[in-house]
Amino acid sequence: MDEAKKTVGQADAGNDERRGKIMRFVKKWGTLLVTVVTFVFFSIVNWDDSTNSSLFLTTDNVITILRSISIMAIIAIGLTYSLAVNGMDLAVGATANLADTFVMTMFVWYSMSIGASIALTILACLTVAVVNSILIVRLKIPDMIATLAVMFMYQGVALTYSNGGAITERMVRPDGIHAEGLVPAAFKTLGIEPNLVILMLVVVAFAFFFLNYTKYGRYMYAIGGNPEAAKLSGIPVNRYKILAYLMSAAFSAIGGICIAARVGTAQVSAGDAFLMPAVAAAFIGFSVGGAGKPNAFGTLIGAVLVGILENGLIMMAVPYYAMNIIKGLVLALALAMTYSIAKK
Amino acid sequence: MERIKLEMKKIEIEFPGVKALKGVDFETVGGQVHALVGANGAGKSTLMKVLAGDNTHYAGQIVIDGKNVEIRSPKDAKHLGIEIVYQEVDTALIPYLSVAENVMFNRMVNDMKGRFLVDWRKMRLESQEVLKKLRVELDPDAIVGDLTLAQKQMVLIARCMAGECRMLILDEPTAPLSNAETEDLFRVVRGLSADGVAVVFISHRLNELYEICDTITIMRDGRNVVRMPLTKELPQNKIVAYMLGRSFDEAYAKHEITLGDKILEVNGLTTKDKSVQDIDFYVRAGEIVGIAGLVGAGKTELCKALFGAIPHETGSMRLRGKEVRFDSPLHAVQGGLALVPEERRKEGILITEPVRENITIAALSKYCGFLSVVKRWKERVDSLSMIKELGIKTPSEEQSVALLSGGNQQKVVLAKWLNSDAEIYLYDEPTKGIDVGAKRDMYELIERLAEQGKGTIYATCEFSELLSICDRIYIMYDGRMVKELSAAEADERTLLYYSTGGGDSNGRGEENRRTG
Numbered sequence: 001m002d003e004a005k006k007t008v009g010q011a012d013a014g015n016d017e018r019r020g021k022i023m024r025f026v027k028k029w030g031t032l033l034v035t036v037v038t039f040v041f042f043s044i045v046n047w048d049d050s051t052n053s054s055l056f057l058t059t060d061n062v063i064t065i066l067r068s069i070s071i072m073a074i075i076a077i078g079l080t081y082s083l084a085v086n087g088m089d090l091a092v093g094a095t096a097n098l099a100d101t102f103v104m105t106m107f108v109w110y111s112m113s114i115g116a117s118i119a120l121t122i123l124a125c126l127t128v129a130v131v132n133s134i135l136i137v138r139l140k141i142p143d144m145i146a147t148l149a150v151m152f153m154y155q156g157v158a159l160t161y162s163n164g165g166a167i168t169e170r171m172v173r174p175d176g177i178h179a180e181g182l183v184p185a186a187f188k189t190l191g192i193e194p195n196l197v198i199l200m201l202v203v204v205a206f207a208f209f210f211l212n213y214t215k216y217g218r219y220m221y222a223i224g225g226n227p228e229a230a231k232l233s234g235i236p237v238n239r240y241k242i243l244a245y246l247m248s249a250a251f252s253a254i255g256g257i258c259i260a261a262r263v264g265t266a267q268v269s270a271g272d273a274f275l276m277p278a279v280a281a282a283f284i285g286f287s288v289g290g291a292g293k294p295n296a297f298g299t300l301i302g303a304v305l306v307g308i309l310e311n312g313l314i315m316m317a318v319p320y321y322a323m324n325i326i327k328g329l330v331l332a333l334a335l336a337m338t339y340s341i342a343k344k
Numbered sequence: 345m346e347r348i349k350l351e352m353k354k355i356e357i358e359f360p361g362v363k364a365l366k367g368v369d370f371e372t373v374g375g376q377v378h379a380l381v382g383a384n385g386a387g388k389s390t391l392m393k394v395l396a397g398d399n400t401h402y403a404g405q406i407v408i409d410g411k412n413v414e415i416r417s418p419k420d421a422k423h424l425g426i427e428i429v430y431q432e433v434d435t436a437l438i439p440y441l442s443v444a445e446n447v448m449f450n451r452m453v454n455d456m457k458g459r460f461l462v463d464w465r466k467m468r469l470e471s472q473e474v475l476k477k478l479r480v481e482l483d484p485d486a487i488v489g490d491l492t493l494a495q496k497q498m499v500l501i502a503r504c505m506a507g508e509c510r511m512l513i514l515d516e517p518t519a520p521l522s523n524a525e526t527e528d529l530f531r532v533v534r535g536l537s538a539d540g541v542a543v544v545f546i547s548h549r550l551n552e553l554y555e556i557c558d559t560i561t562i563m564r565d566g567r568n569v570v571r572m573p574l575t576k577e578l579p580q581n582k583i584v585a586y587m588l589g590r591s592f593d594e595a596y597a598k599h600e601i602t603l604g605d606k607i608l609e610v611n612g613l614t615t616k617d618k619s620v621q622d623i624d625f626y627v628r629a630g631e632i633v634g635i636a637g638l639v640g641a642g643k644t645e646l647c648k649a650l651f652g653a654i655p656h657e658t659g660s661m662r663l664r665g666k667e668v669r670f671d672s673p674l675h676a677v678q679g680g681l682a683l684v685p686e687e688r689r690k691e692g693i694l695i696t697e698p699v700r701e702n703i704t705i706a707a708l709s710k711y712c713g714f715l716s717v718v719k720r721w722k723e724r725v726d727s728l729s730m731i732k733e734l735g736i737k738t739p740s741e742e743q744s745v746a747l748l749s750g751g752n753q754q755k756v757v758l759a760k761w762l763n764s765d766a767e768i769y770l771y772d773e774p775t776k777g778i779d780v781g782a783k784r785d786m787y788e789l790i791e792r793l794a795e796q797g798k799g800t801i802y803a804t805c806e807f808s809e810l811l812s813i814c815d816r817i818y819i820m821y822d823g824r825m826v827k828e829l830s831a832a833e834a835d836e837r838t839l840l841y842y843s844t845g846g847g848d849s850n851g852r853g854e855e856n857r858r859t860g
Contacts, residue, residue, distance in 0.1 A: 215716040228691045233706045234677030
């Protein structure tokens with residue numbers, strides 16, 4: 001090799017190295033970058049000249065965003081457990097639905113205490129996981145299709161249980177009796193900040209700890225990464241899949257209970273709307289910090305990104321019917337960060 | 345159709361790191377059924393893939409009907425009338441389409457230029473015609489996914505015949521077939537050769553070749569050794585001698601290990617899927633027991649069955665004299681078994697996880713404290729000592745195993761089991777895809793474990809490895825153990841003889857197949 005070629009080669013190598021570094025950085029933190037850029041963008045476009053400050057970048061608005069994403073993030077964390085075993089729980093929205101309805105009826109119809117109501121609600125929602133597990137582990141139906149079926153089933157269960165209507169204080173029960181129960185004030189405080197935001201952070205922290213620092217989490221990731229190798233290493237694969245779906249249902253139930261606490265009534269199908277944003281949040285989260293797999297912190301970032309988008313677009317007075325177009329586009333961009341760049 | 349006359353001259357091919365073909369000559373003509381045999385890695389499949397247009401970077405000359413031709417794509421091969429049926433029939437078929445659609449598949453894909461509609465009636469009729477010509481009884485409307493393996497093979501052969509096929513290559517077609525199905529296949533092959541099609545028959549089952557083939561080419565180490573008519577004049581053990589030639593592989597000096605009591609005993613083991621049948625054997629403490637057998641003989645299935653990954657139908661297992669039942673790998677691991685599987689990337693390692701997590705995964709409870717929280721510092725200490733002990737080449741214990749070499753990945757798998765204090769080690773083709781140096785390291789590790797009184801089962805089709813490391817060798821053929829030999833009695837020729845279905849009275853293996 002002659003001298004000239006050598007230097008060219010070195011320069012190329014240098015460039016390649018630099019490019020590699022940038023790619024690695026983008027791969028690791030690209031999603032976070034998109035989130036920050038979106039945040040800055042909304043801060044600037046929502047500038048109010050009269051006060052010379054951003055309408056978007058205020059303490060109040062940041063709290064609003066956090067509050068609006070809290071429930072979605074909790075449900076998305078539920079979904080993250082199922083994704084960790086390379087599953088998929090499309091029933092999370094329907095589970096939240098059931099929890100919302102169920103917990104309200106506990107208060108309004110049966111005048112139960114807060115503790116008993118919440119405990120019974122979570123228990124009722126765990127039946128979703130039981131059905132999921134039977135379909136997936138026993139009957140070997142692919143996760144996505146099985147949970148899709150369960151989603152329909154439980155949308156119907158919640159509606160049938162509430163007799164197709166909303167649950168409110170002083171409603172007339174299906175059997176014609178005036179419901180006497182009231183929603184305890186203490187329960188409603190769960191739905192206001194900072195409690196809701198704190199609860200979300202606790203849920204995220206718990207999931208982070210569980211998935212990364214305990215044996216169970218390690219097993220779940222092993223199963224998600226390579227079920228055959230996991231099985232041949234002596235991990236009871238089915239047992240941990242079931243555990244993942246139980247966790248998924250339990251956290252979706254907590255999300256649903258939060259809906260009830262925040263609204264104070266149980267509206268028809270209130271949980272369904274959370275499914276798609278939760279799925280988006282969890283998938284966006286894959287790449288955060290270079291994890292390359294579903295992870296709690298990533299899911300939180302994903303939820304924040306979705307929340308910022310919704311809030312910012314409303315402020316920009318984008319008509320509600322056009323908002324999904326922009327939301328979809330930005331989500332596609334964030335997902336491209338995860339998938340196409342990660343491949344290179 | 346005119347009979348083909350094919351000549352391949354000085355065919356060479358090189359893959360990264362190996363020269364697979366070193367100047368092979370091959371020739372055949374239409375109407376001939378030509379056997380192509382050789383030990384594993386001799387280059388049979390590689391040579392035939394050249395003809396099929398799958399190995400496109402060959403050097404050398406191919407002459408068909410006196411004309412020089414180039415085969416640089418599967419399309420070129422089809423154009424010349426050369427078709428191949430690989431052993432893995434499922435990869436070539438579309439399971440939810442009908443027999444007719446699968447038979448006429450090439451036509452459906454390639455002859456549709458300018459047309460948009462499929463003529464179903466015509467397709468059915470034409471496929472029926474092809475099947476009739478082959479004298480194969482198959483309903484054109486049957487769904488391919490519901491067929492047996494043998495029937496699927498027929499569908500593939502029919503697909504080849506639906507085109508202008510003048511030469512058909514069958515790569516180990518009989519390996520998965522029962523005796524009756526093999527007879528069926530032979531009938532079809534005879535019909536084809538009578539019609540003037542040149543058939544090349546790759547097989548490890550030497551005794552059946554006499555029935556169907558008239559010519560044989562024997563390959564060894566990327567060269568053709570001999571080509572001659574196949575008659576009873578050429579006995580099976582002569583073929584085996586040609587396949588092996590000189591003894592190869594540098595010798596590995598085995599240590600003397602004092603053997604203890606029987607730690608594993610298996611009696612009459614038959615799996616539910618019948619992939620292994622009537623298995624009887626035992627392993628003593630400190631003993632290295634070899635399982636010899638060719639690809640598809642049931643070695644992998646036996647290892648998995650012992651490890652609880654394939655359900656048993658009958659049979660019993662005793663561990664240190666105590667009856668055990670392993671319904672899942674979890675129980676096997678708890679019982680002290682360890683499996684180093686053949687498909688390392690798919691079954692052995694967690695490819696995206698770091699070395700540390702791979703080493704501790706089978707014994708994670710050991711590292712758990714309060715609330716099952718994993719103590720990472722403890723994991724780190726143990727994995728570092730494993731890395732040092734086994735000489736795993738990795739920059740750190742946090743490196744993802746995907747970035748390690750094959751040999752080092754295999755050591756990680758071994759480290760996983762060392763860490764779980766297993767008593768009995770099952771190795772399934774442990775040296776597959778690892779280099780010579782790592783191979784030697786593996787031998788040494790396996791011996792070191794045996795010296796500590798562990799039981800070892802070493803399954804491989806690389807007979808030279810068994811001869812250098814084993815105390816005793818069982819030979820498998822068609823899912824059964826057909827012979828037991830001590831290390832002193834065994835040589836490569838005997839191993840190959842028994843694992844190709846040879847035996848005392850015209851082959852015990854063959855008898856087994858008849859009855860089974």
